Amino acid sequence: MTKIILTGATGFVGLRLLSQLEQCSERQIIGLCRRLPQGRSSSGLHAVGDLQQANLSALLPGVDVLIHAAARAHIMTDEVADPLAEYRRVNVEGTLSLARQAVAAGVKRFIFISSIKVNGEATVNERAFFASDEPAPEDAYGSSKLEAEQGLMQLAAETGMEVVIIRPPLVYGPGVKGxxxxxxxxxxxxxxxxxxxxxNKRSLMGIDNLIDLITRCIDHPAAANQIFLAGDGQDLxxxxxxxxxxxxxxxxxxxxxxxxxxxxxxxxxxxxxxxxxxxxGSLQVDISKACELLDWKPPYTVEEGLRRCFEHPV
Structure with a gap:
């Protein structure tokens, strides 16, 4: 049985991913969140406060895979005095603290949910972003995600823990905000x-397609130490x-x-x-690397993903 820890387990992506993973009898899943939500059973869900200060030594032993979906999300109107410092505190320091604890506990694989903002904000002349492109973040959020990625890859090289990085564009689905x-x-x-x-042409990603890709990365050998751009495979x-x-x-x-x-x-x-x-503007993402290396394709079309927004409300 594969033992998995998922951070951000009560967030937009984490909540749906937790539900999906709980349905698999071959996987034991522990969800981490800052605080337990009211009205929800705490079975399999642990409140750990801020990850940058959290001590997970009691939870990590025996864990095979850690999926890190918690983050300080992109905020349109940020009211903090120094947004970059705050993004770094949560998205860089918190991520690397968690990763170092994972290494110490012998976790085999660390899956990091990053962002297409690491590549940049726009594409031109119908030339999509590729995973191999030179990163070019334009805001504090994208910069913090890039710094976290770089720290994780350095840690992987030094310790042998496998790192998988997934950069989705805008993710939509039931309960989407923003x-x-x-x-x-x-x-x-x-x-x-x-x-x-x-x-224009923009790549999006239905939440169920993203969850399917994350699930594929849990144990696929070709995912180790790779960066994948994610999307529905249809530009609108x-x-x-x-x-x-x-x-x-x-x-x-x-x-x-x-x-x-x-x-x-x-x-x-x-x-x-x-x-x-x-x-x-346009923002196109090439997902061919994920499709070819992982023998994966998005299970839902954009039309199906949009329909599921209203057929399966949260």
């Missing part, structure tokens, strides 16, 4: 949106995505065909260039 949730609400309200003529324009969300919820998106250049100009005047980049 920008994707805001988009769903706008379509649900039937508000007219000036996004009917956007021809913002216009196509909004229409897809509308079809999935049974409410057609009301889209007005306003030229992208005009929207970009207006966003610049209003100081919303970052928002415009997410809506109008």
């Amino acid at each position: 920008n994707f949730a805001s988009m769903i609400k706008l379509v649900e309200k039937g508000l007219p949106l000036p996004l009917g003529a956007i021809h 324009s913002t216009t196509e995505l909004l229409r897809g969300v509308g079809r999935a919820m049974g409410k057609p998106a009301r889209l007005i065909p306003v030229p992208a250049g005009m929207l970009q100009f207006g966003a610049t005047l209003l100081g919303k260039r970052a928002m415009a980049q997410r809506l109008l």
Whole structure:
């Protein structure tokens, strides 16, 4: 039996992954979280507080694989005085403290859920990001994820513990929050949106596809010490995505065909260039390395993934 520890077990990805792993009789799973959520059974779930101070010596012995999904997530409006220092404290110091404890306990494999923001914020001329590309993070969150990756790879080289790094783009699914949730609400309200003529290309990842890839990385020998870019394998324009969300919820998106250049100009005047980049720019991810090395393909299409957002609410 494979013994697994999962951090961030009550988060968006962790909660679904924990549920999936608990269904496998050949795997023993222990979920870690900062504090136990109200109304949830604590069976298999342990509150450990902040990971950068947590002592896991009682939980790690005998563990084969540690999946690290806990992180200080990307925050659009960060109110701390020094965002980079805070990201480093949680995402770098916390990750490496956990990894060093895993090494000391003899954990064989450490799976780190990173972010496509390590590669950068945008792609051009339909040239997707590759795992082999030189990292080019543009914000504090992406920089902290890169620093954590580098520390883990150095630790792997020094100790022999296997490290697997997965960089997903925007992950969607039941209970999603942030920008994707805001988009769903706008379509649900039937508000007219000036996004009917956007021809960008963006890679996304349904949460069930991400969980399937993480699960594949638990014991696949070819995953050891590799970096994988993740995604659904289908790139959509913002216009196509909004229409897809509308079809999935049974409410057609009301889209007005306003030229992208005009929207970009207006966003610049209003100081919303970052928002415009997410809506109008491209971010494509090449997942061929994961598909070829791991003999893997995303089990769900984007259409199926969007439908599951509303068929399987949390």
